[in-house]
Amino acid sequence: MILGADSSVAPALIELGLVIVGLAVMARVAGRTGFSPIPLYLLAGLVFGAVAEPDFSEAFIELGAQIGVILLLFMLGLEYTGSELTASLRTGFRSGLLDGALNFTPGLIVGWLLGWGWLAAALLGGVTYISSSGVVAKVLTDLGRIGNRETPAILSILVIEDLVMAFYLPLIAVLLVGSGTVAAVGSILAALAAAGAVLFVAIRYGEVMSRAIFHRSDEVLLLTTLGIVLLVAGAAERLQVSAAVGAFFVGIAFSGQVAKRAETLVTPLRDFFAATFFVFFGLQIDVGALPGALPIAAGLAVVTAATKVFTGWWAARRRGVATRGRFRAGAALVARGEFSIVIAGLGVAAGLERDLGPLSAAYVLILALAAPLLARYSDEIVAWSLRQAARRRPAPA
Amino acid sequence: MTDVEETLLPGVGARHDFTTTEGQRLGVIVHRTGVRELLIYGQDDPDACAHTLRLEGDNLRVLVELLGGTQIVERLANLQYSVEGLAIDWLSLPANSASIGTTLGSTAMRTRTGVSIVAVLRGEATIPSPEPDLVFEAHDVAVVVGTPEGILQADAILQQE
Numbered sequence: 001m002i003l004g005a006d007s008s009v010a011p012a013l014i015e016l017g018l019v020i021v022g023l024a025v026m027a028r029v030a031g032r033t034g035f036s037p038i039p040l041y042l043l044a045g046l047v048f049g050a051v052a053e054p055d056f057s058e059a060f061i062e063l064g065a066q067i068g069v070i071l072l073l074f075m076l077g078l079e080y081t082g083s084e085l086t087a088s089l090r091t092g093f094r095s096g097l098l099d100g101a102l103n104f105t106p107g108l109i110v111g112w113l114l115g116w117g118w119l120a121a122a123l124l125g126g127v128t129y130i131s132s133s134g135v136v137a138k139v140l141t142d143l144g145r146i147g148n149r150e151t152p153a154i155l156s157i158l159v160i161e162d163l164v165m166a167f168y169l170p171l172i173a174v175l176l177v178g179s180g181t182v183a184a185v186g187s188i189l190a191a192l193a194a195a196g197a198v199l200f201v202a203i204r205y206g207e208v209m210s211r212a213i214f215h216r217s218d219e220v221l222l223l224t225t226l227g228i229v230l231l232v233a234g235a236a237e238r239l240q241v242s243a244a245v246g247a248f249f250v251g252i253a254f255s256g257q258v259a260k261r262a263e264t265l266v267t268p269l270r271d272f273f274a275a276t277f278f279v280f281f282g283l284q285i286d287v288g289a290l291p292g293a294l295p296i297a298a299g300l301a302v303v304t305a306a307t308k309v310f311t312g313w314w315a316a317r318r319r320g321v322a323t324r325g326r327f328r329a330g331a332a333l334v335a336r337g338e339f340s341i342v343i344a345g346l347g348v349a350a351g352l353e354r355d356l357g358p359l360s361a362a363y364v365l366i367l368a369l370a371a372p373l374l375a376r377y378s379d380e381i382v383a384w385s386l387r388q389a390a391r392r393r394p395a396p397a
Numbered sequence: 398m399t400d401v402e403e404t405l406l407p408g409v410g411a412r413h414d415f416t417t418t419e420g421q422r423l424g425v426i427v428h429r430t431g432v433r434e435l436l437i438y439g440q441d442d443p444d445a446c447a448h449t450l451r452l453e454g455d456n457l458r459v460l461v462e463l464l465g466g467t468q469i470v471e472r473l474a475n476l477q478y479s480v481e482g483l484a485i486d487w488l489s490l491p492a493n494s495a496s497i498g499t500t501l502g503s504t505a506m507r508t509r510t511g512v513s514i515v516a517v518l519r520g521e522a523t524i525p526s527p528e529p530d531l532v533f534e535a536h537d538v539a540v541v542v543g544t545p546e547g548i549l550q551a552d553a554i555l556q557q558e
Contacts, residue, residue, distance in 0.1 A: 079407075079408040080407055080408055084405060084407040084408070085407075087405055087407075088405075088407050133408075137408070144446060144449040145445070145446070146406070146409060146426060146434065146449070147412060147414075147424055147426055147434060147436035147438075147446040147449055148444055148445050148446055149443075149444040149445075150444055151406065152404050152405070152406060152412075155406055155407045155408060155409070156407060158407075158408075159407045159408070207553075211546075211549055214545070214546070214549070216545065256549070257545070257549070260429070260430070321444050322442070322443065322444055324442055324444065324445070325442070325444035325445065328444075328445070379442075379445075
């Protein structure tokens with residue numbers, strides 16, 4: 001007991017305290033430099049893993065990491081109302097399709113070229129496909145671009161990516177369990193059907209459910225919300241639908257006043273547990289494998305940055321945005337972050353492919369640095385390119 | 398009547414923008430959190446905002462008043478904090494609401510939900526203490542007072558197609 005003289009819990013507390021203080025320092029550095037703290041949390045995990053692996057508190061960190069993913073997805077679902085989802089799907093469907101084709105393929109091909117199994121390659125495809133909603137939102141807000149006319153194109157692509165995740169994650173979860181092919185096909189179809197059904201219920205009856213949960217007291221609402229999220233996530237995991245997706249659907253079901261208050265109440269918890277998740281992922285990475293993964297990660301980063309820029313460029317063009325706006329849209333989407341790590345984390349936890357972890361970590365770290373810079377200077381880059389093009393044109397006689 | 402373009406920003410709220418008669422494009426983002434962001438688009442790049450201004454709470458109220466907004470809104474907002482258990486909300490009637498074309502009295506709002514409609518905002522006009530024979534029009538905003546649960550029910554009634 002904590003109050004007794006028994007010191008068995010002390011090492012765990014001290015270790016955990018040190019980890020969290022380390023995360024706090026990282027968050028300060030991130031705030032000072034204007035970058036997202038996620039890659040720094042990852043870095044902290046890598047450093048801890050290499051130098052001083054947490055022993056006593058590892059169990060807590062692992063469970064905290066699980067809860068972190070669940071809360072991350074829950075808050076993501078909270079972001080969007082059912083009508084926003086359907087509207088984005090209607091207007092941005094083709095852009096979403098292009099996004100998938102252009103950005104999933106490089107990861108898939110590289111995984112295949114490296115001689116990985118097809119499942120590991122599919123995971124790498126997921127890692128390169130999904131842009132980080134968190135980092136993109138932060139970049140857009142920091143640069144004052146929320147009001148720009150290319151922003152709706154960016155946002156609807158992010159919404160479609162999140163919807164794709166709702167089906168991709170259960171698919172992966174089932175495949176990772178690794179039953180025989182015939183049984184697997186059956187489970188995949190069942191999982192996808194379940195996901196589709198729950199999504200339908202969440203969108204259709206979300207308001208009714210939210211009204212049932214509503215309570216004036218913050219404490220009651222907090223406990224109700226967390227209880228429901230964890231219960232549904234756990235049940236989803238049991239049914240092979242993946243806990244994260246269950247939490248996402250609960251987030252979508254919440255609407256109106258309940259959603260607003262739940263967002264305020266759960267955000268601090270999400271911040272803490274999500275940070276735990278990124279550290280945990282970093283802890284699991286073999287730091288020695290990082291230098292070897294760097295060149296491949298860099299190449300993949302360059303290619304997938306180009307494909308994202310093209311995706312955003314194309315999507316913005318469809319909405320009648322001019323050149324600079326198109327490039328701004330593309331540059332904003334380059335950011336990869338929390339979701340890529342969630343996908344890689346699934347593969348690492350299943351022990352699928354030794355190099356998946358280091359490659360994904362290196363990839364995310366590279367883009368976490370490069371993407372905000374690219375977004376910030378996109379106008380300048382366009383201006384420079386136009387000047388270069390004009391210079392090469394022969395002067396009129 | 399100026400053409401106001403409304404664009405949905407998923408996860409953020411909605412953006413409303415229009416072009417002034419002088420050719421200057423202006424906009425307002427209504428965040429779901431209640432924050433308003435004033436947008437002034439640039440001249441050389443029509444897609445980018447040259448200036449953005451985040452406004453909420455008192456700052457927003459001052460600007461709205463200076464620009465000539467309704468004063469009834471502020472007085473009601475002050476009322477909200479003085480009576481416990483009571484809530485005030487602004488419920489808007491969508492264009493496809495079944496309540497459009499019916500009278501306020503026929504909705505039987507107070508009997509069914511316990512909620513009182515204390516004012517109706519129509520365009521730029523405010524109709525305080527509306528009579529039961531007031532006919533609802535599309536995009537009316539009903540200012541309601543009641544319990545939070547009652548207000549949710551009232552909203553459901555007004556949203557019904």
